[in-house]
Structures are given as structure tokens and as C-alpha cells.
Amino acid sequence: MNAKPRSLRRRLTLTLIGGAAVLAILFYMVIRLYAQQIAQQSQDRILEASVTSLLDAAVVRDGQIELDVPYAAFAMLDTPADDRVFYAIYQDQTLLSGYAGLEGATAQTRRTPAFSTRDFAGAQVRVATVTQTLPANPRPVSLTISVAQTRDSLAGTLLTISINAAVFGGAFFLLAAGMALWTSASTLRPLRQIAESVARRGPSDLRPVTRTVPTELSPLVSSLNALMTRLNLSLTQSETFIAEAAHRVRTPLATVRSHAEVTLMRVDKDENRQALRAMIRAIDESSRAAGQLLDHAMVTFRRDQLERQDIDLVAICSDIVDRLTPVADMMDLDLMLVDQGPVPVKADPILIQNAVRNLVDNALKYSPPDKVVRIIVACDPDPTITVTDQGIGFPDDQIDMLSNRFQRGNNVKDTVGSGLGLTIAQDVAEAHGGHLELKNLKGGGACAVLHLSH
Numbered sequence: 296m297n298a299k300p301r302s303l304r305r306r307l308t309l310t311l312i313g314g315a316a317v318l319a320i321l322f323y324m325v326i327r328l329y330a331q332q333i334a335q336q337s338q339d340r341i342l343e344a345s346v347t348s349l350l351d352a353a354v355v356r357d358g359q360i361e362l363d364v365p366y367a368a369f370a371m372l373d374t375p376a377d378d379r380v381f382y383a384i385y386q387d388q389t390l391l392s393g394y395a396g397l398e399g400a401t402a403q404t405r406r407t408p409a410f411s412t413r414d415f416a417g418a419q420v421r422v423a424t425v426t427q428t429l430p431a432n433p434r435p436v437s438l439t440i441s442v443a444q445t446r447d448s449l450a451g452t453l454l455t456i457s458i459n460a461a462v463f464g465g466a467f468f469l470l471a472a473g474m475a476l477w478t479s480a481s482t483l484r485p486l487r488q489i490a491e492s493v494a495r496r497g498p499s500d501l502r503p504v505t506r507t508v509p510t511e512l513s514p515l516v517s518s519l520n521a522l523m524t525r526l527n528l529s530l531t532q533s534e535t536f537i538a539e540a541a542h543r544v545r546t547p548l549a550t551v552r553s554h555a556e557v558t559l560m561r562v563d564k565d566e567n568r569q570a571l572r573a574m575i576r577a578i579d580e581s582s583r584a585a586g587q588l589l590d591h592a593m594v595t596f597r598r599d600q601l602e603r604q605d606i607d608l609v610a611i612c613s614d615i616v617d618r619l620t621p622v623a624d625m626m627d628l629d630l631m632l633v634d635q636g637p638v639p640v641k642a643d644p645i646l647i648q649n650a651v652r653n654l655v656d657n658a659l660k661y662s663p664p665d666k667v668v669r670i671i672v673a674c675d676p677d678p679t680i681t682v683t684d685q686g687i688g689f690p691d692d693q694i695d696m697l698s699n700r701f702q703r704g705n706n707v708k709d710t711v712g713s714g715l716g717l718t719i720a721q722d723v724a725e726a727h728g729g730h731l732e733l734k735n736l737k738g739g740g741a742c743a744v745l746h747l748s749h
């Protein structure tokens with residue numbers, strides 16, 4: 296089972312965006328924490344000043360603490376949010392003035408009050424508490440002062456800072472996400488460009504990739520180039536092999552055939568003559584197959600390296616008619632060229648010749664004597680070469696498969712053939728941007744049309 300392909304680009308984008316999100320959240324939390332600390336510090340400093348000024352106002356008279364609460368001690372705690380302020384003054388454990396139950400943590404020294412946060416009177420308050428021992432007769436007295444302030448203003452400031460931090464964090468995230476998209480696209484662009492340039496190539500273009508690529512991609516490109524070199528080599532080798540093999544098979548076959556024919560003339564016994572005829576036929580089949588294989592290999596090779604030249608289809612067909620007329624005459628067939636002047640196209644003349652020769656060869660092979668085979672060259676508006684005959688026609692039920700490799704029809708009787716002629720014609724048409732059309736004529740006979748493009 297194949298694993299689902301994973302997109303590098305998606306992975307890169309998600310990683311970068313995920314990183315940006317984590318950073319944005321961290322940024323928000325750090326700013327909030329820092330702002331909270333600063334805001335708390337400034338509230339604490341004012342509470343400390345307030346509690347210190349109260350402490351400074353305390354005097355001991357006859358062993359009793361007297362404290363004239365200075366106005367400034369509370370005025371300095373005014374805030375835009377109208378925070379409430381509470382205080383409590385204790386001599387030893389006795390409340391002298393203020394709110395009972397307010398005392399916070401016990402302070403150790405005079406100048407450093409102890410701070411605590413707690414609920415009081417239905418709100419959260421910050422409490423600063425200072426304890427100081429004052430000299431008195433008959434024994435020193437302990438003075439504890441607590442000043443508390445609600446935290447509305449602080450919460451307001453914190454909220455504003457949090458909103459700003461969230462806005463900045465969000466903006467940072469959006470920017471980073473945009474950059475992540477751009478970065479992943481631009482990082483993977485060279486890879487996509489190589490893929491596109493290789494995909495754009497023709498099927499036979501096995502040149503090495505020469506474009507400059509990022510160092511990370513050079514191993515991939517080198518392996519690709521090495522693969523293409525090997526592929527090119529093995530393709531060329533197999534082309535040469537097929538061509539050579541066909542040649543080597545055909546020559547000795549021709550020799551064997553002529554020996555067999557000479558022997559046939561000398562032999563009288565019927566069964567020997569039959570055996571020799573079968574032998575000659577087998578030789579013909581093999582020889583035809585070798586020839587067609589050779590042509591097919593050549594067509595395949597040239598199709599991949601198509602050399603288009605300015606040619607006239609009528610001239611090419613007329614040449615074929617000239618060459619095949621003696622063959623047609625031997626079969627008592629009439630071979631005709633029908634045209635209305637030159638049809639110029641840009642095409643490979645050898646391939647076109649090969650295709651038309653195969654179509655005409657079929658028309659001659661599958662027609663009874665005394666019939667006409669026509670080659671009609673037209674341009675309507677695409678160039679076409681139509682070969683018609685007045686023979687048995689294509690087998691209707693097989694017409695779609697006849698151009699497959701080695702496919703012969705059930706109408707061939709004992710005609711020699713290898714089933715490659717229509718394959719060759721179709722390959723040639725496709726190499727020129729066209730197709731091969733096969734149909735039967737109403738009045739009988741086959742019609743093969745080679746559609747080409749300019």
C-alpha cells in the first residue's frame with residue numbers, strides 16, 4: 296500500500312506558520328507578564344509611600360500612640376478609576392483606627408513594607424503593611440499600619456496593554472504567516488521549475504538538465520542526468536539491435552527461400568511439394584515480419600526525433616504510385632493518384648512515405664484482381680491522404696483494433712502479413728499531430744485516411 300504523498304510546501308508552510316503562532320503567543324504572554332509586574336511595582340511604590348508617611352506621622356504620648364492622619368497619605372492614592380482605599384492602625388494587637396481585619400503579611404523592617412494581594416470588602420485589594428517598634432515608657436510599643444487599595448485602575452491599565460499586545464501579536468502573526476507562504480513558495484520554486492522544464496520536454500528529449508540549481512538540489516539533478524544518459528544509451532542500443540537483427544534475419548531467409556524455390560521445381564512428389572510450399576510461406580512470413588519490425592523501429596526512432604521538412608504530399612504519393620505500379624500490374628489492379636495540385640506540409644518525408652506505402656500495400660493485398668486502388672491527396676483544411684480499394688473491406692467487428700501492434704484481421708485468409716502496417720501508419724499520423732481513420736466504403740472496399748496537420 297502506497298503512503299499518501301505529502302506536500303513539502305504544505306509542511307514547510309505549516310511549520311513556519313506554527314512557529315509564528317507560538318512566537319506570537321509567547322510575545323503576548325511576556326508583554327502581559329512584564330506589564331503586570333511594572334503596574335504592580337508602581338502601585339506598590341505608592342502604597343509604600345502612603346504607609347511610610349502614616350508611620351512618620353505617629354507619635355507616642357504616655358505610652359499611647361497618637362496618629363494625626365496626614366491628608367497627603369491618601370491623596371497620593373487617587374486614581375482615574377476611583378480605586379477605594381482602606382487602612383488599619385494597630386498598637387500591639389489593638390485596632391486604633393481604620394478597618395478591622397485588613398492587616399496583611401507581617402513586615403520585618405521599617406522601610407520595606409510587606410505586600411500581599413487578597414479579597415477585602417468584596418474586592419481584590421493590594422495591602423502594604425509596616426510594623427515598627429516605638430520607644431515608650433514603661434515599655435516600647437509596636438505600631439502596625441496597613442494601607443490597601445483596590446486594583447481597578449491597575450486592571451484597566453493591564454487590559455489596555457493586553458489588548459495592544461494582542462493586536463501587535465496578531466499583526467506579527469499575520470505578517471509572519473504571509474512571509475511563511477512566500478518563503479515556502481520561493482524555496483520550492485527551483486524544484487518546481489526543474490519539474491516543469493523536464494515535463495515540457497518531448498518524449499525523446501533526453502538531454503541533461505543544465506539549469507543552475509540550488510546546491511541541495513544538485514544531487515537530484517545529477518542522478519536525473521545520469522539516469523537520462525543511461526536511458527538514452529539503452530534506447531539507442533535497442534534501436535540498433537532491432538535494425539541489425541532484422542537485417543541479419545532477412546538476408547539468410549532470402550537465401551533459404553531461393554533454395555526452397557529451386558528445390559520445389561525439382562521435386563515431383565505432392566507431399567514434398569506441399570511441405571516446400573509451407574516452408575516458403577513461413578519464410579515469407581518471417582521475412583515480412585523482419586521487414587515490418589525494421590520499419591516500425593525506424594518509425595519509432597524518427598517519430599521521437601521528428602525532422603519536419605517542407606514537402607509536397609502529392610509528389611510523395613506520385614513517387615509511391617510509380618514504384619508500386621509494377622506490383623499492382625502483377626496483381627491486375629489499377630493504382631491511381633487523385634489530386635488537385637500540390638499539398639505542401641511540414642513533415643518527415645521518410646515517415647510519410649512509409650505510412651502511405653503500408654496503406655497501399657494493404658489495398659493491393661486485400662483486393663481481388665481487376666479493381667482500382669485510389670490514393671486521394673487533399674487539403675480540407677488539414678492535409679489528408681486517403682487510400683481506397685474495392686476489396687473485402689475491414690472486418691467490422693475488429694476495425695477499432697486493427698491498428699494495434701501485431702493485430703491482423705480475421706479476413707486475411709492466407710495473405711502473408713505481420714500486423715504492423717496500420718500500426719506504422721497510425722504512429723506516423725500521430726507523430727505529425729494527426730490520426731489514422733479506418734472505415735468501410737458503402738459500395739464495398741476499405742478506406743484508410745491518414746490525417747496530418749500543417
Ligand SMILES: Nc1ncnc2c1ncn2[C@@H]1O[C@H](COP(=O)(O)OP(=O)(O)OP(=O)(O)O)[C@@H](O)[C@H]1O
Nearest residue numbers: 657658661688689703704712713714715716717741
Ligand atoms: N485494405 C484492406 N482491406 C481489408 N482489410 C484490411 C485492409 N488493410 C488492412 N486490413 C486488415 O487490417 C489488418 C491489419 O493490417 P496491417 O497492415 O496492420 O497488418 P497486415 O497487413 O496483416 O500485415 P503487415 O504488417 O505485413 O502489413 C490486416 O490483417 C487486415 O485484416
Ligand SMILES: [Mg+2]
Nearest residue numbers: 657712716717
Ligand atoms: Mg499491411
